[in-house]
Amino acid sequence: MAYKHNYDKTLTRLNTILARLNDGEALSVKELADEFGVSVRTIQRDFNERLVSLYPIYQDKKRWRMQKGFKLEKTASVEEMIVLDILEKLTDGLGDRFSKKAKELLAKIKNEDYNPIYAKLGIEDISTSFSELAILEDAIKSKKELTCKYDFGNYTYELDLKPLKIVVFDGFWYLLALDARNDELKKYHLKSLSNINTKQTNFKTTKELEKTLNNALNIWFEKDQKPINVILYLDSVATKYIKRKPISNTQRFIKEYKDSSSELELQITHEMEILPLVKYWIPHIKVIEPTVIQDILIEDMKEYLKEFG
Numbered sequence: 001m002a003y004k005h006n007y008d009k010t011l012t013r014l015n016t017i018l019a020r021l022n023d024g025e026a027l028s029v030k031e032l033a034d035e036f037g038v039s040v041r042t043i044q045r046d047f048n049e050r051l052v053s054l055y056p057i058y059q060d061k062k063r064w065r066m067q068k069g070f071k072l073e074k075t076a077s078v079e080e081m082i083v084l085d086i087l088e089k090l091t092d093g094l095g096d097r098f099s100k101k102a103k104e105l106l107a108k109i110k111n112e113d114y115n116p117i118y119a120k121l122g123i124e125d126i127s128t129s130f131s132e133l134a135i136l137e138d139a140i141k142s143k144k145e146l147t148c149k150y151d152f153g154n155y156t157y158e159l160d161l162k163p164l165k166i167v168v169f170d171g172f173w174y175l176l177a178l179d180a181r182n183d184e185l186k187k188y189h190l191k192s193l194s195n196i197n198t199k200q201t202n203f204k205t206t207k208e209l210e211k212t213l214n215n216a217l218n219i220w221f222e223k224d225q226k227p228i229n230v231i232l233y234l235d236s237v238a239t240k241y242i243k244r245k246p247i248s249n250t251q252r253f254i255k256e257y258k259d260s261s262s263e264l265e266l267q268i269t270h271e272m273e274i275l276p277l278v279k280y281w282i283p284h285i286k287v288i289e290p291t292v293i294q295d296i297l298i299e300d301m302k303e304y305l306k307e308f309g
Contacts, residue, residue, distance in 0.1 A: 014046060018055065022071060026063035122171050126191060135196045136175060139163045143203055145180055148196040150188055162203040166190065169219040176213060178203070185223035212269070215249045220272035227267040230274055231288040236260035238284040247277060263288065271296060
């Protein structure tokens, strides 16, 4: 049975609960579960895992209340404030200058100083690349070719590119672009680009290319490689976390077992799109298909044990 979490319903439910607490209501978990058509466990999780750490609420005779004296007095809706709080924390790992600018802008919208949400992303600092980012963003939006220099070790290359997307993979910023000479898809470390200038030449992209970019798991994806179906066995631990945070736009749960384990199917274009993930989750994930991925993983583990075991 495929699993799909409806985040819109969750956000609407949290928004409603917070608004009613803010109005002074005392809320029962069971009554809320009946009202929203979800389990008591789901409502308990809303309070214990999502709301208690963010807002001054407490239980009084099995009913949840907002602490006296606290009011969500904001110009935006509660839902909008939750989204803005999350956006603010997502900027923390993007470098001091970027984070400072983002928070200044968000503060103008929110009109508040304290954010109860904490997020650690571990993303490369690109604060010194603002001017390059602005040029790249404009070129991508207007589909203009560009020229630039690319520092690669001891060599610097002159490039003519068709810029497609700015992405973050595994904490590093990249520019995905087509080489203007042959339309070969390339990936460039963003901070290694310099002397970026937009040309007047326009270019076009295809829906197939957009789909490939949107489905990429990491920087190892390949443009012209036929997608490979991968089936993974996930134990109950891996299943829980990957349901919370999907790993691919192509993933679908094809089996779910009574012990909360599952089988997940997804598509890759390069073996290295999936191998680091499986290694990270060992022993909670096992490759079922294709066997070639199994074999590579086993050989890597043998080499590791031979060297360090």
